[in-house]
Amino acid sequence: MAPQKNMKARKILLASLLLLACISAVYATYQQKKVWAVPEDVKKLKNPLQPTPSNLTAATQIFNDDCAECHGDHGKGDGPEAMMHDPPPADLTDLQHMKTVTDGAIYYQITEGRKPMPSFRNRLTEDQRWQLVLLVRTFSQPAVVPESKHVPAPSSNPEVPKKPAQSPKN
Numbered sequence: 554m555a556p557q558k559n560m561k562a563r564k565i566l567l568a569s570l571l572l573l574a575c576i577s578a579v580y581a582t583y584q585q586k587k588v589w590a591v592p593e594d595v596k597k598l599k600n601p602l603q604p605t606p607s608n609l610t611a612a613t614q615i616f617n618d619d620c621a622e623c624h625g626d627h628g629k630g631d632g633p634e635a636m637m638h639d640p641p642p643a644d645l646t647d648l649q650h651m652k653t654v655t656d657g658a659i660y661y662q663i664t665e666g667r668k669p670m671p672s673f674r675n676r677l678t679e680d681q682r683w684q685l686v687l688l689v690r691t692f693s694q695p696a697v698v699p700e701s702k703h704v705p706a707p708s709s710n711p712e713v714p715k716k717p718a719q720s721p722k723n
């Protein structure tokens with residue numbers, strides 16, 4: 554092949570790669586900004602299950618099998634596969650954030666999934682998904698264990714003074 558032609562082909566290749574990179578960067582930003590919209594009536598759903606030891610044990614089992622690879626054993630979002638995903642798996646231990654999410658919303662997110670998180674509608678029963686909601690709650694609020702008498706009332710005041718905690722830049 555003539556070297557000139559070769560150069561031209563390379564330039565075209567380079568240009569297309571650049572274009573592709575731009576498109577995916579824009580797309581990624583767009584995806585991240587996209588709120589995970591949950592239908593209002595689903596948001597209000599109440600968990601039919603209680604955080605009994607047996608429900609939590611069952612949930613832990615499922616979590617280890619189906620969720621920990623991304624979300625990490627304790628929901629921190631540091632599972633072995635976490636690095637491979639964009640957006641990264643949500644940190645389920647982040648109380649500030651989890652306080653703003655209803656049980657119904659968590660149930661919905663587990664049911665529907667959102668790329669890269671798979672949908673568990675067909676993989677888990679409704680009860681199993683509600684059990685997971687109970688478990689997810691314990692990641693940010695370990696005090697919700699039934700035995701403990703002292704369950705701090707879910708703060709009715711969302712304006713807990715918060716310093717802009719050093720957000721992990723990645």
Ligand code: HEC
Nearest residue numbers: 619620623638640641642643654659662663667669670685
């Ligand atoms: C393939 C990796 C992967 C697996 C497996 C996975 N997740 Fe996720 N999960 C994610 C990612 C990535 C997000 C963030 C998605 C987004 O914001 O668009 C997420 C978000 C969530 C959220 C929303 C948190 C918030 O921001 O409000 C919940 C709840 C959740 N996952 C629970 C689970 C549970 C429970 C399981 C197991 C049944 C599970 N996930 C399995 C990757 C995964």
